[in-house]
Amino acid sequence: MGEKTSAHPGAAGRAVAADRPGNIRNVVLVGHSGSGKTTLVEALALATGAVNRAGRVEDGAAVSDYDEIEHRQQRSVQLSLVPVEWAGIKINLLDTPGYADFVGELRAGLRAADAALFVVSAAEGVEGVAGATRMLWEECAAVGMPRAIVVTHLEAARADFEEMTETCRAAFGGESGDGVLPLYLPLHGKEGPDGHRPVAGLVGLLTQRVFDYSSGTRTETAPDDDQLPLIEEARNRLIEGIIAESEDETLMDRYLGGEEIDVKTLVEDLERAVARGSFHPVLAAAPAQEGARQGLGTVELLELITGGFPTPPERTPPEVTSPTAPPARR
């Protein structure tokens, strides 16, 4: 790795400045080869303005697959850093190769990060969250690394976001599956001639607002009356999940007593639980449409990274060892 790891010269044109550690998030993207990590990095670079136009992996035009070998193989072979800026926070996105041969690059990325995004393809189903990905999840859990899950390939024929969420709960959520829950549900648009219903937006389970991406730019609207009952069950499950993780023990009693807990309190508790590594939100993402800036779910993901993921000083540095000296803290 070493010198090879560099920001793509085209990304942002210049490095994003951050004047203090509190304004930095170091985030590694991990997951099965082909799950969509490089494509997601591209979507985030576009949404934050780090690039002006999204390149596709298969065209050899994605910012984090810049090596000629990557262009030829149409997949990542090395760790790469793509710095982006959102709401005054510098986010260092570390894109890792999913293919097992390049595990050394993955390990280097994990070491440098303070939080991880597990990218899973809904088209792959359970295969994408088994084996190496699941072991990696457990390894991150052992050191308390904050984690979130991003579901991609939402428009694939087999894709079903809710089914994928249940698969993730079973794979990553331990016996109860608690602590692995979606924050948004995808909203499907009109059925096309091929019988598919593309994902047009997201509905926020806490805010009960609709975030519509169908125009290529995120717009916020109120849900239709018939949409609210559809999210009620998932909303209640999420609220109970957040309250169960809350440090405020009175909250559960108040909730069970019928009190409506306000969204701000819930979001703050959620962000604290994410930062502690005890709650793992499931989000959805898709590349931006041709000519558009915002890919579905990019804004929600950036909000989670900046609001819920820890700053470098908040994380305990990893243990370092040398052949001659006993384990020591860095």
Ligand SMILES: Nc1nc2c(ncn2[C@@H]2O[C@H](COP(=O)(O)OP(=O)(O)OP(=O)(O)O)[C@@H](O)[C@H]2O)c(=O)[nH]1
């Ligand atoms: N339809 C669709 N295609 C996607 C999506 N995300 C990624 N792809 C495509 O899936 C293929 C693999 O995506 P990559 O972004 O290269 O996957 P990766 O996780 O970086 O793969 P490795 O670098 O091998 O680990 C590419 O052809 C992408 O264009 C998505 O959300 N929807």
Ligand SMILES: [Mg+2]
């Ligand atoms: Mg890649």
